[in-house]
Amino acid sequence: MKAFVYRGPGKKALEEHAKPEITAPTDAIVKIIKTTICGTDLHILKGDVPTCQPGRILGHEGVGIVDKVGPAVTAFKPGDRVLISCVSACGKCVYCRKQMYSHCTTGGWILGNTIDGTQAEFVRTPYADTSLYPIPEGADEEALVMLSDILPTGFECGVLNGKVQPGSVTAIVGSGPVGLAALLTAQFFSPAEIIMIDLDDNRLEMAKRFGATATVNSADGKAVETVMKMTGNRGVDTAIEAVGIPATFELCEKIVAPGGTIANIGVHGQQVALHLECLWDRNISITTRLVDTATIPMLFKTVASRKIDPRRLITHRFKLDNILDAYDAFGNAAKTKALKVIIEA
Ligand SMILES: NC(=O)c1ccc[n+]([C@@H]2O[C@H](COP(=O)([O-])OP(=O)(O)OC[C@H]3O[C@@H](n4cnc5c(N)ncnc54)[C@H](O)[C@@H]3O)[C@@H](O)[C@H]2O)c1
Numbered sequence: 001m002k003a004f005v006y007r008g009p010g011k012k013a014l015e016e017h018a019k020p021e022i023t024a025p026t027d028a029i030v031k032i033i034k035t036t037i038c039g040t041d042l043h044i045l046k047g048d049v050p051t052c053q054p055g056r057i058l059g060h061e062g063v064g065i066v067d068k069v070g071p072a073v074t075a076f077k078p079g080d081r082v083l084i085s086c087v088s089a090c091g092k093c094v095y096c097r098k099q100m101y102s103h104c105t106t107g108g109w110i111l112g113n114t115i116d117g118t119q120a121e122f123v124r125t126p127y128a129d130t131s132l133y134p135i136p137e138g139a140d141e142e143a144l145v146m147l148s149d150i151l152p153t154g155f156e157c158g159v160l161n162g163k164v165q166p167g168s169v170t171a172i173v174g175s176g177p178v179g180l181a182a183l184l185t186a187q188f189f190s191p192a193e194i195i196m197i198d199l200d201d202n203r204l205e206m207a208k209r210f211g212a213t214a215t216v217n218s219a220d221g222k223a224v225e226t227v228m229k230m231t232g233n234r235g236v237d238t239a240i241e242a243v244g245i246p247a248t249f250e251l252c253e254k255i256v257a258p259g260g261t262i263a264n265i266g267v268h269g270q271q272v273a274l275h276l277e278c279l280w281d282r283n284i285s286i287t288t289r290l291v292d293t294a295t296i297p298m299l300f301k302t303v304a305s306r307k308i309d310p311r312r313l314i315t316h317r318f319k320l321d322n323i324l325d326a327y328d329a330f331g332n333a334a335k336t337k338a339l340k341v342i343i344e345a
């Protein structure tokens, strides 16, 4: 089969690869229909994710058709159409029993990281019963690819942890696919204002179309003043960090209102300053989370009923044969205006 393989920092290739086999009774082999590229895949290609070793097939998102199942799989059979969660969950360990699937002691985020992933014609999915979701007849499969990772990430790590409330004021720092997913799902709770902050005017323009009530380009270094002016000097009830660098987390520390919450989503590779000298008396909360994808079933229903349309995050489409072009488009988003790219296997 064809597969996209990480070959070490800065090196990648579309290669011929052996088709995966069932190795545990709880496995399924899924024939990929559609997959996509995540910002995290770009981190891996830069060499930022040491758990992912050269030779690994990348990808942790996608929809497909079950090709084979192991003898212990009872919820799926060959021919079933499925959504693949980016997180594999055994369903039995202490963390899975708390719906903290990201910390599953034998699963978690392993697809396209410590085991081969979805950017291929076939993938082996461990713990199929509790890591795959059936796709209802007639569902929009492209839209559902957004449910493998970015929609649950924006919703769980940003909106739920950030306690977005009716009538509250939310700021989302970072208007990439994950920040925009938080923007779409924050609207379930009808906040009065959602202020989107980014450096890229094109992404801010998208954010307006997705429901932002205001946008701030922080390139001028005046984002704190601007947000304070917009909020009558109070700040925001929820500050969602969706970039993953010190500057944007510190911006959240400066714009959070008394009693508010900073909900971190970004993957941080560097030390970030926590200004307790400014925050100790402000009654705030700070949350962190690795996406659990526990909300996939709920998000399924919101997509089916058209409460949200994650298809709007898709800007480009490629065949698996041209996945190197897909990486070029996704990796140069400022130029290509790419958000999510669909890759058809
Ligand atoms: N916690 C989790 O489970 C989880 C899951 C998936 C992704 N993530 C992380 O979420 C973050 C966002 O993911 P993404 O795919 O949307 O990334 P992305 O790189 O596509 O988007 C980041 C956005 O931040 C903007 N930005 C960069 N520097 C900025 C600055 N100084 N001020 C304001 N905006 C700035 C960029 O213009 C871009 O639009 C990443 O760190 C990713 O690794 C976390």
Ligand SMILES: [Zn+2]
Residues within 6 Å of the ligand: 038, 039, 040, 041, 060, 086, 149, 150
């Ligand atoms: Zn991802």
Ligand SMILES: [Zn+2]
Residues within 6 Å of the ligand: 089, 090, 091, 092, 093, 094, 095, 096, 103, 104, 105, 106, 107
């Ligand atoms: Zn588990």
